[in-house]
Amino acid sequence: MPDFSGALLAELVRAGLVESVHSGRLTLINSDGSVRVAIGDIDAPMYPRSSIKSFQAAGMVRRGLRLTPRQLAIVCASHSGSAEHLEVVESILQGASLTTSNLRNTPDLPLGRAERQAWGDKPPSQIAQGCSGKHAGMLATCVINGWDTETYLDPEHPLQIAIRQEIQSLIGESVISTTIDGCGAPLFAITTKNFALGAHKMRVSHDPVYQEIVAACISHPEMVAGIGRLTTTLMKSVPGLMMKDGAEAVELLSLADGRACVFKVSDGSDRAFPAIIKAVLHAWDIDIPIDSVLVRGGSHVLGEIRVSESLQQL
Numbered sequence: 001m002p003d004f005s006g007a008l009l010a011e012l013v014r015a016g017l018v019e020s021v022h023s024g025r026l027t028l029i030n031s032d033g034s035v036r037v038a039i040g041d042i043d044a045p046m047y048p049r050s051s052i053k054s055f056q057a058a059g060m061v062r063r064g065l066r067l068t069p070r071q072l073a074i075v076c077a078s079h080s081g082s083a084e085h086l087e088v089v090e091s092i093l094q095g096a097s098l099t100t101s102n103l104r105n106t107p108d109l110p111l112g113r114a115e116r117q118a119w120g121d122k123p124p125s126q127i128a129q130g131c132s133g134k135h136a137g138m139l140a141t142c143v144i145n146g147w148d149t150e151t152y153l154d155p156e157h158p159l160q161i162a163i164r165q166e167i168q169s170l171i172g173e174s175v176i177s178t179t180i181d182g183c184g185a186p187l188f189a190i191t192t193k194n195f196a197l198g199a200h201k202m203r204v205s206h207d208p209v210y211q212e213i214v215a216a217c218i219s220h221p222e223m224v225a226g227i228g229r230l231t232t233t234l235m236k237s238v239p240g241l242m243m244k245d246g247a248e249a250v251e252l253l254s255l256a257d258g259r260a261c262v263f264k265v266s267d268g269s270d271r272a273f274p275a276i277i278k279a280v281l282h283a284w285d286i287d288i289p290i291d292s293v294l295v296r297g298g299s300h301v302l303g304e305i306r307v308s309e310s311l312q313q314l
Helices: 049-062 069-075 084-093 112-121 132-145 158-169 191-204 207-221 230-237 273-283
Strands: 007-014 018-027 037-039 177-180 186-191 242-246 250-254 261-265 294-297 300-307
Touching: 007 273, 007 294, 018 191, 018 273, 037 250, 049 132, 049 158, 049 186, 049 191, 049 250, 069 112, 069 132, 069 207, 084 132, 084 191, 084 230, 084 242, 112 250, 112 261, 132 158, 158 186, 158 191, 158 230, 177 261, 177 273, 186 191, 191 207, 191 250, 207 242, 261 273
Parallel strands: none
Antiparallel strands: 007 018, 007 300, 018 037, 018 261, 177 186, 242 250, 250 261, 294 300
16 A cells, blocks of 8 residues: 655754654655665655646647747746736736636635735635736637647546646656545646656656756746745746645655756655755755744744655665
8 A cells, every 4th residue: 555644854843852753755866767765655646736837838839839938938837926927917818818807716815925925815716816917828829839828727628637647658658546635627647757757757858848847947936836935936046946836735746857856745844845845955965045944942042844864865
């Protein structure tokens, strides 16, 4: 049976006592495609959630989607919902002679804290939701190919079949199962190991589709997430770094030489992300400041979230 509980990745320490732990699965891939580190059951099924958007975007580009780099980056994004983000999403729709009324993703408030405050008391909407860029790209791909735009979220729609085929091509195996993501789009179960291998392939491949997607995200990290968010901050700070987080604590990282990492925290909490990501980057000889998640008692710092010994030794 697959082990979904995972192995220890990080722990919250208060006054020298381990108060809580975060377990999960982590795969670290070398530049030659070999597995450097495997923590937990990396062959257990997982939902990659929004971390896999670059793979989905590859399926769209291969079917004729033509966008500017900024537009393509937001197709790969879980954007914060800033005015700039929404303008770029609208520009994709306008280019396909569509409007926001064609979006079928789940209505929501902006993902970013500042952006949500700026949204005020307006009701949730499809365009404010963090996956609206992906959905705009899906719709534009349908228009280019003459596919129905009303049913583009059906798992057996030609668009979603094309995306599934693209994911399978990248990971080298069939998807394990299909369900529906929080935004309403089809979601394909894969393994942590295969996801990381797919990220490696995307970085080392000479396929112009993959090269276009990676270049778009790296050149516009503010589109991939948003100002003040860890993904955007680190992509701006580390040359060639591609990152994408996903709901329920999934993260993908890759470098230009093919090194890649995917991890999934079993309890779905992302509060250990800074510590885990810092350990992964350190293993790649990249040491940049990443603020620790501090544990406070009143106004005093009593501890922090630290990674497990296995991650400290990377």
